[in-house]
Each structure stands twice: as structure tokens, then as C-alpha cells.
Amino acid sequence: MAMEMKQAQAQARKPRLRGESSAATVWLGRIAVFVLAIGLWELLSGRAFNSFWVSKPSLIGVRLLQMIESGDLWFHASFTLQIAITGLAIGMLGGTLLGIVIAYSGVVEKWIYPYIMAIYSLPRVSLAPLFIVWFGIGMSSKVVMVVAMVIFVAFYNAYEGIRNIDKDLMDMMKTYKANWWDKLRWVVLPSITVWILTSLRLNIGMALIGAVIAELVGSNRGLGYYISYSSNMLDTTGIFTGLVSIMLIAILLEQVINIVAKRLLKYR
Numbered sequence: 001m002a003m004e005m006k007q008a009q010a011q012a013r014k015p016r017l018r019g020e021s022s023a024a025t026v027w028l029g030r031i032a033v034f035v036l037a038i039g040l041w042e043l044l045s046g047r048a049f050n051s052f053w054v055s056k057p058s059l060i061g062v063r064l065l066q067m068i069e070s071g072d073l074w075f076h077a078s079f080t081l082q083i084a085i086t087g088l089a090i091g092m093l094g095g096t097l098l099g100i101v102i103a104y105s106g107v108v109e110k111w112i113y114p115y116i117m118a119i120y121s122l123p124r125v126s127l128a129p130l131f132i133v134w135f136g137i138g139m140s141s142k143v144v145m146v147v148a149m150v151i152f153v154a155f156y157n158a159y160e161g162i163r164n165i166d167k168d169l170m171d172m173m174k175t176y177k178a179n180w181w182d183k184l185r186w187v188v189l190p191s192i193t194v195w196i197l198t199s200l201r202l203n204i205g206m207a208l209i210g211a212v213i214a215e216l217v218g219s220n221r222g223l224g225y226y227i228s229y230s231s232n233m234l235d236t237t238g239i240f241t242g243l244v245s246i247m248l249i250a251i252l253l254e255q256v257i258n259i260v261a262k263r264l265l266k267y268r
Contacts, residue, residue: 055237063241072226077245079222080211083139084249087146088200088207094147095154096196100188102155103162120152124210128217142214149210150203157199161192197261204253208246 038057045051067073102109102116128145135141169187178186215224223242230238 052236055240059237060240060244063237064244067241073245076221076223076226076242077249080208080215080224080246081249083142083211083214083222084146084207087143087210088150088203090143091147091150091207092154092196092200092203095151095199096158098151099155099158100162100192103159116152116155124148125213128214131214132218137218142211142219145214146207146210149206153202153206154196154199157195157202158192161195162188164195165191193264197257197264201254201257204250204257208250212246 041054042057045054045056064073102112105112124145127148128141131141131144131148135144165187169191173183173187211222212224212227215222216228219225223245227239227242230236230242
């Protein structure tokens with residue numbers, strides 16, 4: 001019994017690892033940073049610089065509440081969210097599968113890879129008007145724009161994930177005469193899960209950027225449209241309200257990804 005108590009005391013005295021900060025400490029730090037940033041913005045706006053150019057957090061908060069009450073926020077945000085999630089899903093699936101196929105294609109990889117890099121170097125923003133010509137002004141052109149923003153990040157992460165798989169594991173599967181499906185299920189997918197989740201996190205922002213760009217080019221709905229409309233009306237508060245709404249959506253989606261990641265990476 002005395003030995004067990006000593007072991008428990010020794011465990012309690014062990015220093016907390018750097019990555020094991022308590023949840024309370026993390027949230028208190030986040031709240032402190034938020035309050036400091038918003039407080040300085042509110043204090044300096046109208047004093048250190050003209051509030052017309054940067055608005056005020058209080059005005060943005062009031063505008064958000066007004067949009068929630070009128071239903072305008074959901075009207076615009078739901079459209080942007082629908083475009084972003086649809087394009088994100090298609091781009092992630094297509095890019096990941098393409099990365100796996102190219103990584104295992106042997107000499108074909110050396111044929112195709114330079115052309116993928118060439119296409120990746122194209123400024124996707126400049127393609128938005130072309131997508132409207134090809135797919136019309138409806139949702140299809142906007143989803144394609146998001147896919148174009150997302151697919152390359154998914155491709156490169158899946159491709160590098162395959163290239164970094166432990167060769168000993170693959171040799172072991174060959175020893176046991178495992179078929180391709182078994183290799184994919186037990187070695188390939190578990191090995192690249194972290195890479196896929198990383199690309200998913202990166203692509204949340206890319207998907208929202210693509211959706212907003214497509215709406216800026218041509219739309220009558222969405223947060224991108226609302227930002228463009230507010231800009232035309234010289235409504236700085238409206239512009240920042242749209243930007244804050246986009247950031248809130250990104251934070252929400254990031255939290256969803258974190259929950260999924262914790263479930264998928266329990267083995268780690």
C-alpha cells in the first residue's frame with residue numbers, strides 16, 4: 001500500500017508535458033487574446049484612426065444581430081457554406097484519390113507530375129470568369145471554383161503521404177500475400193490519415209476563399225456578394241461583418257475537423 005502511494009505521488013509530481021496544457025488554461029488564453037484585440041480595436045477606432053475605414057467591433061456586433069434577426073445572415077451564410085462544403089468534399093475526394101493513383105502509377109507518375117505542377121501554378125482566381133462562361137452563373141461554376149482551390153492541396157498531401165509510408169510494412173504485407181484492398185485498408189489509409197486531415201484543415205480556408213471569390217465575380221447571394229454590395233455602398237461595417245462571418249464559419253468547421261481527427265487518431 002505504501003509503495004502504491006509513493007508511485008501515485010511520483011506520478012503527481014511529474015511535470016506536465018508542453019502539449020498537455022489544461023483546457024482551462026487554453027481557453028483563458030484564447031479569451032484574453034480576443035478581449036485584448038477587440039478592446040484595442042474598439043478603443044483606437046475613432047481616436048487613433050478614422051472609424052470610417054475600419055469600423056468598430058461594437059458596430060459589427062450590432063450589424064450581426066440585425067442580420068440574425070432579419071434572417072439575412074443565414075440567407076447569405078448558408079449559400080456560401082453550401083458551396084464551400086460541396087466543393088471541399090469533391091476536391092478532397094478527387095485530390096486524395098488522384099494522389100494515391102499517381103503515387104502508385106510507376107513511370108506514369110514521371111509523365112504526369114510536371115503537368116500537374118504546371119496546372120497548379122495557374123492563378124485560380126483568374127479562372128473564375130472562365131468558369132462562369134463554361135458552367136453559367138449558378139452554383140455549378142462556384143463549386144468548380146472551390147474544387148480548383150482545394151484539389152491540389154489534397155493531391156500533394158496524399159501523394160507525399162504515400163511516398164512516406166514505411167516500406168517495411170508494405171514488405172510485410174507482400175510476405176503475407178495480401179491483396180491490394182488489404183494493403184489499402186491496413187497500411188495505406190492508416191498511414192496517410194494524418195496527411196489527409198492536414199490537407200482538410202488547410203482546405204477549409206481555401207474552400208471559403210474560393211466560394212467568396214466566385215460570389216464576388218458573379219452572384220446575387222452569399223457572403224461574397226454581401227461584401228461586394230457593402231463595398232459598393234461604402235459600408236465598411238458591412239464589409240467587416242461579412243469577413244467576421246467567414247471567420248466564424250472557418251472556426252466552426254475547424255472544430256468539427258478536430259472532433260473527427262480525435263476519433264480517427266485514437267490509436268496514436
